[in-house]
Amino acid sequence: MAAAGALPAAAASPEARLESVRALAGLFREAQPREMATESTFGVLLEILMSTSGEIEQACKDSRELVDLDTCLLLITECFRCLRNACVECTKNQHILRNLGLISTSVHLIRLLHGIKIKEELLLTALRCSLQFLGNVAAGNGDSQKSIWKCAFPDLFLTCLTYSDEKVIAYCCMVLFTCLNSEKVRELLDPGNLTVAVRVLKVYKDQLESEWSVTLLELMMAKVSEKNPVTSKDVNVFVSHAAFLAECFQKTCEAVLKLTSAADAEDEEALVTIRLLDVLCEMTSNNGQLECLQALPGLLETAIDTLRLTHFAGKQSVNVFTATHAMTGQEEISHPAVGFKSHLIRLIGNLCYKNKENQDKVYELDGIPLILDNSSIDDNNPFVSQWAVYAIRNLTEQNERNQEFIARMEERRLADNSALESMGLEVEKRDKNLILRSARKKPS
Incomplete structure (x- = not known):
């Protein structure tokens, strides 16, 4: 040549x-x-x-x-x-x-x-x-991908992700994701290497570059959803990053309101918010990580505030946050925000599990009526009734004030009795007290 x-x-x-x-x-x-x-x-x-x-x-x-x-x-x-x-x-x-x-x-x-x-x-x-x-x-070259991974992971990625230059970071992420396969995903999300994944998310948080964050959160979601994602000795590593993920969610949560517009159905910042919520739901379902997240300042308040905002947005106009019962059972809704309110209620329920302080906080933030108001069957939020049942039971477990509050709502007809019934709950009067309890099965 x-x-x-x-x-x-x-x-x-x-x-x-x-x-x-x-x-x-x-x-x-x-x-x-x-x-x-x-x-x-x-x-x-x-x-x-x-x-x-x-x-x-x-x-x-x-x-x-x-x-x-x-x-x-x-x-x-x-x-x-x-x-x-x-x-x-x-x-x-x-x-x-x-x-x-x-x-x-x-x-x-x-x-x-x-x-x-x-x-x-x-x-x-x-x-x-x-x-x-x-x-x-x-x-498209598996041999080259293996060679790069062997030479560069994790040090090179950690180094390049520290730069403030957006192009250096973007190209570094490109190399990282080009090399990933199922085996390398396990290595990437191993607790010892989790810093790389968190560094990518930190770049998103600081620079609002979400292209790689959505993909990475999908991978993290798969990892934390495993039955045994980490051994007991590794729990502390995941916990050390839980606060960062919660902070990311708290910063971006209102971005999900962009999805009220059909034109913004693929907004990347909103998609990151949705996946962050999914990851937090899974992490709070793990006893090893739950206590850390329950103690984080602001996470529970953010979940309640976001539920209130999306609930209000759904009533202002017809959008993905509007409760609907129009489905025939054969249709499928593919909008990315489907289930978002269900997952908010799930997160609230998890954060209140055997935690008196958080139970009381939901009461003080007027979150109980909000959860009840979102407990009806909603095709845009599959299983919302079940998650509402779970949340209410966690809110009322060994918490007499919350039990009495819900009971008085029913007595004053402020709560929809059919909603309580659909949740398998009922109010019973004992002497002068109103008790919330599991509904007794009626004879068939």
């Missing part, structure tokens, strides 16, 4: 190498030059990267070394652009680059660049191109 022959050896001047590599990167934007590329071409690029990284390392060790770091960075950037372009829809080049060791060399260079003080814009551009190369060499 003529372009390959035009590449000078690594010993040539940095300026000559830079000019030649930049030209080759331009050629590799086209399919035919990519397909014609030879192993020797990529071998020269590898030599350039290795010699340039050696120069940078030497300069870092000995400040007396006269090394033009700016030119070195530009050369590294163009090499990665060239390699990035060479991988596009070209499995042959992906295999050649991996077999030459360019994946491990790239990971080493990224770590090296992270540790030196140089012009920020030149550094960020080099990092962006290096991560783009790793993403492209991994695309």
Whole structure:
């Protein structure tokens, strides 16, 4: 290939190498030059990267070394652009680059660049191109994905996710998710590696970039939903991140109200809120994680406030939060917010499980009538009646004030008797007291 022959050896001047590599990167934007590329071409690029990284390392060790770091960075950037372009829809080049060791060399260079003080814009551009190369060499190539994971996980991802540059973070997430399969998901969500997953979510929380967060929450949801997601010794690791997930939910919860508009049915921030709620429901269903979440300031209040807002929104106009009984049983609602109010009630019930302080808090926030008002069958919220039963029973267990409050609501006809009956509850008078109890079965 003529372009390959035009590449000078690594010993040539940095300026000559830079000019030649930049030209080759331009050629590799086209399919035919990519397909014609030879192993020797990529071998020269590898030599350039290795010699340039050696120069940078030497300069870092000995400040007396006269090394033009700016030119070195530009050369590294163009090499990665060239390699990035060479991988596009070209499995042959992906295999050649991996077999030459360019994946491990790239990971080493990224770590090296992270540790030196140089012009920020030149550094960020080099990092962006290096991560783009790793993403492209991994695309649709299982062997390359394994190689990247072996070299880069978890340290490289933790390093790149600390940058404030949105493109570095986005490309890092791209590499991470390109490499994931069922085996690597288990490794990613292992309590010892959970910091990587939480770092991705923290990026979302700080920068409102939710594309990767939705996918990651889906994976976390699958993990925490397992019957035995963690061993007893690992519970503390999950608990240490529970507060962060709850904080994310508290910050984004009102975004779900965007879903009252059909035009915003796929709003990513709202989708993250929905999946955060699902994860919190599962975490509070685990005794090892429940106590930590019950003690978090503001989580219960947020759940009640969000239930109140969505309930009100459903009454203001006809939308996904409006209670409906129009389904025939054969239709299926695919809107992402279906079940959201059910899950809010489930979370409230979980947070009140054998917890007197939270039981009383729901009373003080006027949450009991709100739950009862959302206890009727609703096609937009499957199993809402069952979750309301669960919540009311947790609210009233060994809590006489809450029991009496609900009983007096019934006596004054402020509560719908049919709702209590549908929940399997009834009010009974004992002397001067009103008692809420499980309904007695009527003879058939």
